[in-house]
Amino acid sequence: MPQHDVVEGLGLDQYKYHFITEDEPVFRSDRGLNEKVVREISAQKGEPEWMLEFRLKALKIYNSKPMPRWGGDLSQLEEVLDQIYYYVRPQEKMERSWDDVPESIKTTFERLGIPEAERKILAGVGAQYESEMVYHSLKEEWERQGVIFDSIEDGLRNHPELFREYFSTVVPPGDNKFAAMNSAVWSGGSFVYIPPGVELETPLQAYFRVNQEQMGQFERTLIIADEGSRAHYIEGCTAPVYSTESFHSGVIEIVIKRGAHFRYTTIQNWSHNMYNLVTQRARVHEDAHMEWLDGNLGSKLTMKYPSCYLVGEGAHGDILSIAYAGDGQHQDTGGKVVHVAPRTTSSIVSKSISKGTGRSSYRGLCKVYEGATHARSNVECDALLINSTSRTDTYPYIEIEERDANVGHEATVSKIGDEQLFYLMSRGMSEEEAMALIVRGFIEPIARELPLEYAVELNRLIELEMEGSVG
């Protein structure tokens, strides 16, 4: 039996987050998207009038925009979008203690290890199940210092002025078709405010779980890091595997004020039947620093390009992106840095691995507007191809309107070298061990930026995915 069959037989290459929780939602909208669904969502949430108007306006924009014709294959998507549920409410209200969360949902998150991680390494946790946040909690010491970490709905309810000042200012509904869709039907997500000078020592985490079949999840997150603050936010996402396609389209807006430092980490591990089209953007002010750490391992198709709009002098943006595309997956990921102010700097590092019939594409933009003098940007993309059927693409856009800018882009594509393998195997490693070691070395620059627990998890996931790749 060939080696990879043996390994497949052990079941190591399977998606470990596939389990379905049997439960009945409290409310579920009809299939498909229309004005009635939008009005229902707004009514369910008891929103102010302006938000309903905002949603309805966004729905019009969504309907008027054509389906993107670039990126991944969206030819089947329209059919999917007619079939899914846009809003599923799993329980009556959000809880502050896991003990109050319904048993079935609580068990789900326990299997995903969330309450345990919360006790060990996190400053706060939000857990979203279907369309709503079912649990949100922040450790008391941070609450005392004025940190707000809440569901987006509670943010709107309890901090209406702060909310309205920033909501949709970073990603307006007209930005793209899916930002418009999210603006119409958003539900769940986090509202985060870090007061001036407050430095969170441990990360905040939001976990997104889709349980039901043919479900669309549309979380919306708004983060404001006030002057001189510092924080790290992590999101994770999983879903069970169904034979039909599901859909996830989030909008993440981040405002980073003068001198603040914010890091946003995503470990996306959606099941392989998920369309994942997300808009993530940060507006970075004077001397502030934004870091995106974007790990895309799951989903059928992901189109996601975390962006930094560097609008204040001396602002800095970092995007570290890692993508893994296995059989049938397409990761169309990358990043955007837009230099508007002088002396802004940015860096994009992208690493991708394509295996089997997987395809990973880097798509990125580096734009320097006139007046962004002394802007500096560097983009590096490395792609690793495992099989002859794998595919990788690099699509960088570099637009420079300022003489006094320094911009570079480099990309390489390689396979695991025979010499590298031979060397390691001559030292007594098996071919698989050697390959895993090389892959670990390849993703190391990203893994080392993660908190230890997540780095271990990422390494383990990649190792699992790499099993059976020899031959």
Place this chain on the structure above:
Amino acid sequence: MTTATPVIRRPMGTVEGVTGAINRAAVTRLSTEEPSWLRERRLRAWEIYESTPMPTTRLEEWRYTDLSKKLHLDDLKLLVPDVRVLREEEYPDQVRQTMGEDRAASGHLVEVDGAVVHTDLGPELESKGVLLTSLRSALTDHPGLLERLLATEAVPPEEGKFQALNAALWTNGILVFVPKGVDLEIPIRVTRWLSQPSVAHFTRTLIVAETGSRVSYVDEMLSGDFDSQSLMHSTVEVFAGDAAQIQYVALQRMGRGVFHMSTQSTLAHRDSTLDTLNVNLGASVARLDLNARLLGPGANSDLLGLYFGDHDQHFDHCTSQDHVAGHANSDLLYKGSLDGSSRAVFRGVIKVHPGAQRTDAYQTNRNLLLSDQARADSLPNLEIEADDVRCSHGASAGQLDQDALFYLMSRGLSRAQAERLVVMGFLGEVLSRLPLSGVVEKVTHAIEEKLGYA
């Protein structure tokens, strides 16, 4: 070595009865006396032209060049080549000057307003079967070759709207044919001159080098400055047989008001070397679509490009390195400096087809911005569908290296001299990769002129 003596010949095969409107009637009139395969080919191309919508900036390939603003096709008349015989004394000054610099050549061809007014080729080469001739006379003398290769494999009309328009309305062009094993040690030189504003000129070039042969070809395009637009559309098809060596050089030095559009396709077979150098210095708008296809193992293509923009010049380069076969190499280097409010676009793709293992492909675009209003957009893409490859690309934009300037000035050079040296050093890298005698000096001189030092 052959020393060519210019011989003035009657312009061959000029076209009568064409009024100038760009329409289907012009296509039929053009092909009245042509063989039926060509007439059908032109009419089919016209149909494709008509059914293909005008490219807009919504198309990725035209994202940065807005034809609705840059091209005024409706105001143009089809250029009808003149039937007059020109003696060398009658050539425009610029043509005479540039020909004077090109005396040493395997052969010459001069085209004035679409009419081939002169060709010469050493008798020795002629006896070996080398052809340097206008497409019109090739239609009479070598119809089989044209039927096989003209607008078929390399640039079929399906490639795009303008490729179709050219295939329908080309009035004349150039054929170069080098038989098996024949080695042309020094380049063939072509000089073209366009004197008329408000015209659209469609020309084609077909270069065929058989197994083991060698040829280099330098095509220089010149014109006056125009207040109203003229379009020069050139389609170039280059075939390198097994182990053949071709160097193709296009020197675009046209005047203000010209929209220069060029579609080039190079097909490199087993063990051949097929290098191109595109120098864009002139014209108000210049668009290049270059497709280099590596069709056999051991094939090698260098794609070199050099541009220098000033005032409001707009250059758009669209390249692809198509690795169809494995074990082939391609290396692209496009460098340019931009002054005034000029703008350059580079969009390149390395495409490694499934199964093209052991491909080595590289792509580099570097821009030097000399003014605050200049703009450079760079999109170096990779599409890789084979795993055993080495591919990389790089792009950069920046200003003059201040340390280098300071160093040179500390050695007593004026700022202007130091700048000139740094710019020439930056662009010189491209020329050093294809050091054809006569070309390096000419391009260097032309850039110096633009820098205002000559």
